[in-house]
Amino acid sequence: MNSFRHRHSARLGLPVLAMSLIAVAGCSSADDGGSAAVPSAGAAAVKLCRNLDEVLPREVDGLGRQDPQPASELTAGWGDAVIILRCGVPQPPKMIDPEVAEGRDADAVAGAVDGVDWLMEKRDDGSYRFTTANRAAYVEVAVSADRAGEDTSPILVGLAPAIKKAVPEGVGS
Numbered sequence: 001m002n003s004f005r006h007r008h009s010a011r012l013g014l015p016v017l018a019m020s021l022i023a024v025a026g027c028s029s030a031d032d033g034g035s036a037a038v039p040s041a042g043a044a045a046v047k048l049c050r051n052l053d054e055v056l057p058r059e060v061d062g063l064g065r066q067d068p069q070p071a072s073e074l075t076a077g078w079g080d081a082v083i084i085l086r087c088g089v090p091q092p093p094k095m096i097d098p099e100v101a102e103g104r105d106a107d108a109v110a111g112a113v114d115g116v117d118w119l120m121e122k123r124d125d126g127s128y129r130f131t132t133a134n135r136a137a138y139v140e141v142a143v144s145a146d147r148a149g150e151d152t153s154p155i156l157v158g159l160a161p162a163i164k165k166a167v168p169e170g171v172g173s
Contacts, residue, residue, distance in 0.1 A: 034081025036068035041088025045137040045172075049074045049087035052139065052166035056085070061154040082144045083155060089140045091172055092131050095119050113153065114160035122148075130156065132163060136170035139163055 041049060053073040058065050063079035076085040094108040107122045110133065117133040126145030130152075131138055141159065143152060 034066075034068045034077060034084065035070075036075045036077065036081075036084045036086055038070060038072040039074050039086050039088040039090075041074060041137065045088040046074070048137040048167050049139075052087050052162060055162040055165050057158055057162065060158045079147075082147050084142045085159070086140045086142075087137060087167075089131065089138045091138055092119055092121065092129075092140075094121055095131065095133060113156040116156070116160045116163050118156065128152070132167070132172075134169055135163065135167045135172060137167050138172040139167060 039045075050073045053076065056065070056076050060078045060083060063082055066077050066080060068075050068077045068081065068084055074087050077083060095110075097108070109120045111118060111120070116135075119131045119133055121129045121131075123129060126148055128143045128148045130141040130143070132140075141155065143155065
């Protein structure tokens with residue numbers, strides 16, 4: 001896992017800045033922000049995810065918090081399902097894929113933004129999924145295809161302080 005961080009911390013910068021990301025917000029919202037599957041996380045990850053939910057920003061990249069249904073401390077959203085955050089997700093298979101590690105996978109790139117390591121994956125529908133690396137719990141941020149063509153750096157930059165505060169560095173569980 002350490003080789004992932006050291007080899008790829010500089011690579012995510014350009015693709016991440018070129019793509020839209022999802023952000024996390026402060027308090028839960030009563031507004032329906034679409035739907036998202038609630039992760040089945042272990043007890044340690046659930047505790048970290050609850051801490052993250054408490055410190056998420058109310059607004060990310062100009063979008064107000066609108067949490068998805070069903071309501072859960074493991075999920076958050078901004079805009080009308082434009083940005084969806086899920087905490088406690090499993091490690092993405094691409095995170096250990098040698099093609100990604102060597103920079104040969106055009107649909108997945110690893111790097112860091114404001115002290116948080118990310119794996120960025122382009123999906124078939126044009127949306128993007130960003131998953132934290134080297135953290136005690138995996139946090140996934142999905143950005144809709146409509147927003148994915150825009151600069152995503154404000155999303156990742158907006159989420160970094162909350163992630164660094166609530167989810168310590170370590171191996172995801």
